[in-house]
Amino acid sequence: MKRSILLILLAACSRNPESASLPAGAGDVIAITYVNVIPMTSDTVLHDRTVIVHGERIHAVGRAGRTAVPAGARVIDGRGRYLMPGLVDAHIHLSNRLDIDTVLAAVLLAKGVTTAIELGGMGLPGDSARLQLRAAINAGHRPGPTLYIARAQANDSAMTREGGMRRVEQDHAAGYDLMKVYNRLSVEGYRGITLRAHQLGMPVVGHVVRPAGLEATLGSGQRGIVHMEEFLYQYFGFRSSDTLAAQDAKLDTAVIPYFARITAEAGTYVTPTLVIFEGIITQAEDLDRELARPETRYVPGPLYEGQWIREKNGRSLTFAHPRRLAHLRAALGYQRRMLQAMHRAGVPLLVGTDAPVPGAVPGFSVHDELQNFVELGLSPYEALSAATRNAAAYLRKNDFGTVEVGRRADLLLLSSNPLDDIRNSQAITGVVARGRWFDESALAALLARSAR
Known part of the structure; x- marks a missing residue:
């Protein structure tokens, strides 16, 4: 009965948002005026709008002064500020340890990330911690972004078609949201996964499946390719670390328009993750400089000590040779040109960072990637679309990513307009996550508790 009443109210707001009101005692209400x-x-x-949030949903968006503020609502003065949807990191990894992942989630939220797509735990024992964290965030027991989760990557070179179908069924039954495919997956396993995932409505995302090839991957209905560098690895046989021979001559720029066209025609989303490829180079060039960045204090200690420091840092240990660095710089330049071509061709792009792998600090790296997009010619609006509305479409969800009545109340309150300067995406004065308000002091406290 209560749900029916709320749906009626939401429908009324959609028809006439400026005159909408909530009955007293209808639940937690926030008014940003x-x-x-x-x-x-x-x-x-x-x-000059007033936005009313009721529970986890946006209840009204109307003109200030003409939109009634319900009695008892928490009123937030928005004068001179800008309200936009919360940001999405479309490629993160959690650790499978609840204590570590709780920190990662808090840092993401403190930097304005209200939704994250988690693409497989980072190899620590266990698997249930990520699902536990998702449930705790959804219930309001822990601060963090709404999580959409893939189990572990499907990478079995001997998987049969039937085995691929079973894998999807198991993951779906366990509560996972996506299927992630990886480099060595067999063609038959890939066919089984894509078929059954389509039947169950689970997006298939991941790397280019090498045995299938780029064109077959794009033609399979795979929803997303999660690194732009995957095109180089599959199509050119590019390898970032197994040779000292410079391979930039093999990266034929004449092929870039072909990549852009076939990807656009397939409707496949691409998450460039330029920020992490850049991080490989900068760590190999000067690891001490990179580790001295202030934001690295927000990488949880076990991850920092296990992957980031000099003795454990694979980027520094593997890529410091000058010829390897030249090799990587050529590949980064190629990917930058690809991003520009894909954008012109209409390929739907996403902002994802691979955090917290070395070089990508959760939350902070999202803003770095937004700046990458703008530097390569996207407008601030286009870059922000990749970090908001595009992600909702990618997941085939219509309940977040925009500021509209009925959408999940994931909102970012900024002191300056990010459409004027994308760097203003970091001017965060408050966050609403699933209808919960975190003011500037609460966000600062999340960071302070998360620092090593």
């Missing part, structure tokens, strides 16, 4: 709304439905700013 006189704020400039960046709805992300178009490249525009709606000035």
Whole structure:
């Protein structure tokens, strides 16, 4: 009965958002008043709006002064500020340890990431911690982004078609949201996975499956390719570390328009993860400089000591040779040109960072990638679309990614307009995550508790 009443209220708001009101005692209510709304439905700013949040949903978006603020609502003065959807990191990894992952989730939220796509734990024992954390966040017991999770990558070179179908069924039954495919997966296993995942409505994402090939991967219905460098590895046989021979001559730029066209025609989403490829280079060039960045204090100790420091840092240990660095720089330049071509061709892009692998600090790296996109020619609106509305479409969800009535109340309150300067995405004065308000002091406290 209560759900029916709420649906009626939401429908009323959709028809007439400026006159919507909530009955007293209807639940937790937040009113952000006189704020400039960046709805992300178009490249525009709606000035002097009041946004009403009820529970986990946006209840009304209307003109300030004409939109009733329910009695008892928590009122947040939005004058001079900008309200946009929370950001999405479309490629993170958790550790499978609840204590570590709780820290990672808090840091993501403190930097404005209200949704994250988790693509397989980082190899520590166990697997249930990620699902536990997702449930705790959804219930409001722990701060963090809403999580969409893949189990472990499917990478069995001997998997049969039937085995691929069983794998999907098992993951779906266990509560996972996506299927992640990887380099060595057999063609038959891949066929079974893509078929059964399509039947069950689970997006298939991941690397280019090497035995299948690039064109077959794009033609399979795979929803997303999660690193732009995958095109280089599969198509050119490029290898980042197994040779000292410079391979830039093999990276034929004449092929870039072909990559862009066939990817756009397939409707496949691409997560470039340029920020992590850049991080490989910068760590190999000067690891001490990279580890001295202030934000590295927010990488949990066990991960930092196990992967980031000099003795354990594979980027520094493997790639410091000058010829390997030249090799990587050529590959990065090629990927930058690919991103520009794919954007022009209409390939749907996502912001993902691979955090917390060395070089990508959770949350912080999302803003770095947004700047990469703008530096390569995307407008701030286009870059922000990759970190908001595109991710919702990628997951085939219509309940987040924009500031509209009925959407999940994942919101970012900023002191300056990110459409003017993408760096303003970091001017965070508050976050709403699933209807829970975190002011600037609460976000600072999350970071302070997370620091090593």
